[in-house]
Amino acid sequence: MEKITVLGAGSWGTALAMVLANNNHDCLLWSHRENQATEINLDHTNKKYLPDTVLPINLKATSNFETAIKHADTIVIAVPTKAIRDVCQNMKEYLNGKKLFVHVSKGIEPDSFKRISEMIVDELPSSNVEAIVVLSGPSHAEEVVLNHPTTITAASEDMKAAKKIQDLFMNNSFRVYTNDDVIGVEIGAALKNVIALAAGIVDGLGYGDNAKAALITRGLAEITRLGISLGAQPYTFSGLTGMGDLIATCTSIHSRNWRAGNMLGKGASLEKVLDEIGMVVEGVRTTKAAYQLAKKQQVDMPITEALYSVLFESISPKEAVDILMHRTKKHELEDYKTF
Numbered sequence: 001m002e003k004i005t006v007l008g009a010g011s012w013g014t015a016l017a018m019v020l021a022n023n024n025h026d027c028l029l030w031s032h033r034e035n036q037a038t039e040i041n042l043d044h045t046n047k048k049y050l051p052d053t054v055l056p057i058n059l060k061a062t063s064n065f066e067t068a069i070k071h072a073d074t075i076v077i078a079v080p081t082k083a084i085r086d087v088c089q090n091m092k093e094y095l096n097g098k099k100l101f102v103h104v105s106k107g108i109e110p111d112s113f114k115r116i117s118e119m120i121v122d123e124l125p126s127s128n129v130e131a132i133v134v135l136s137g138p139s140h141a142e143e144v145v146l147n148h149p150t151t152i153t154a155a156s157e158d159m160k161a162a163k164k165i166q167d168l169f170m171n172n173s174f175r176v177y178t179n180d181d182v183i184g185v186e187i188g189a190a191l192k193n194v195i196a197l198a199a200g201i202v203d204g205l206g207y208g209d210n211a212k213a214a215l216i217t218r219g220l221a222e223i224t225r226l227g228i229s230l231g232a233q234p235y236t237f238s239g240l241t242g243m244g245d246l247i248a249t250c251t252s253i254h255s256r257n258w259r260a261g262n263m264l265g266k267g268a269s270l271e272k273v274l275d276e277i278g279m280v281v282e283g284v285r286t287t288k289a290a291y292q293l294a295k296k297q298q299v300d301m302p303i304t305e306a307l308y309s310v311l312f313e314s315i316s317p318k319e320a321v322d323i324l325m326h327r328t329k330k331h332e333l334e335d336y337k338t339f
């Protein structure tokens with residue numbers, strides 16, 4: 001039995017804490033809302049985020065950040081991308097010695113273009129960081145809490161740390177692989193949300209399966225191009241955190257990104273969509289970051305550009321699809337000629 005803290009009691013933090021508690025670890029879940037921590041401790045529910053789930057009784061919660069950080073030497077950070085820096089900054093005063101950090105967030109920071117692990121490195125003193133592991137893959141919280149078979153990847157530059165996280169999370173319904181391509185895993189995780197928003201849009205427009213298959217396939221091509229330009233290994237993008245998560249997110253009603261796109265495709269405004277979903281839709285902010293990053297890297301990312309125009313330049317979803325369909329003629333495999 002290992003002591004582990006999970007920071008962030010939204011859908012994913014709660015589902016992962018449940019996996020760890022079911023694996024008989026001493027898992028403490030931190031919520032920044034006292035009433036939510038009380039609900040988890042007394043009612044064993046988290047109704048806002050996982051309405052139909054009964055949490056294991058050995059899963060404890062706290063809203064005391066100091067208690068949460070001091071509880072364990074393994075800390076899982078499960079807050080949205082935009083909260084990563086704040087959470088890391090707040091934790092510094094309670095860190096004493098080295099801890100193993102796991103992050104599970106899927107995004108890139110606009111303007112700095114930093115991946116999550118880079119933000120963690122920016123914010124935490126290296127003397128307090130044993131290693132950073134990213135846990136990512138096709139894994140809707142709603143299915144994980146039902147113990148439906150799920151596969152995921154623990155990626156780190158430190159394979160010993162990745163294997164430790166594999167051991168802590170793995171069980172009969174939660175299968176964990178390892179990978180050392182942190183760039184590829186984080187880029188695939190962040191960018192699949194952009195393509196999922198676009199997939200939701202084509203479904204909302206009523207364009208059907210051909211259009212969605214095109215988006216997933218050409219989406220993977222542009223994600224791979226960007227990833228390679230940043231130093232990722234090409235084959236990571238055919239794996240769980242690339243193609244795997246694209247399929248899960250672009251085809252599922254569980255996906256907040258797909259649902260947001262679907263509502264946009266049906267004509268709703270971005271403001272109304274985000275208000276109605278009420279949970280993080282990472283793809284919106286990541287579209288901005290990816291659009292900027294593609295320009296910096298001089299990588300062609302037509303789907304990301306089209307989505308950027310819809311989200312931030314008031315182009316209609318239908319016009320954006322028309323623009324994509326009228327691009328100059330290309331060879332399908334010209335992206336792959338370099339590997």
Ligand SMILES: NC(=O)C1=CN([C@@H]2O[C@H](COP(=O)(O)OP(=O)(O)OC[C@H]3O[C@@H](n4cnc5c(N)ncnc54)[C@H](OP(=O)(O)O)[C@@H]3O)[C@@H](O)[C@H]2O)C=CC1
Pocket residue numbers: 008009010011012013032033049078079080081083086087104105106107139140141142278279280282
């Ligand atoms: N849901 C899923 O199935 C999966 C999600 N992910 C990724 O996990 C990350 C978290 O997503 P998810 O749990 O789904 O998001 P949710 O929107 O479900 O929950 C986010 C949680 O983070 C809390 N939070 C927000 N800002 C802060 C802050 N500054 N300090 C402390 N807590 C904060 C929210 O609190 P409040 O209630 O107050 O808003 C909420 O509890 C995202 O990057 C997502 O892409 C990855 C795999 C699967």
Ligand SMILES: O=C(CO)COP(=O)(O)O
Pocket residue numbers: 106137138139140141193196245248249254255256257258280281282
């Ligand atoms: O990352 C996810 C599944 O792997 C969850 O996707 P959403 O954030 O779109 O719900």
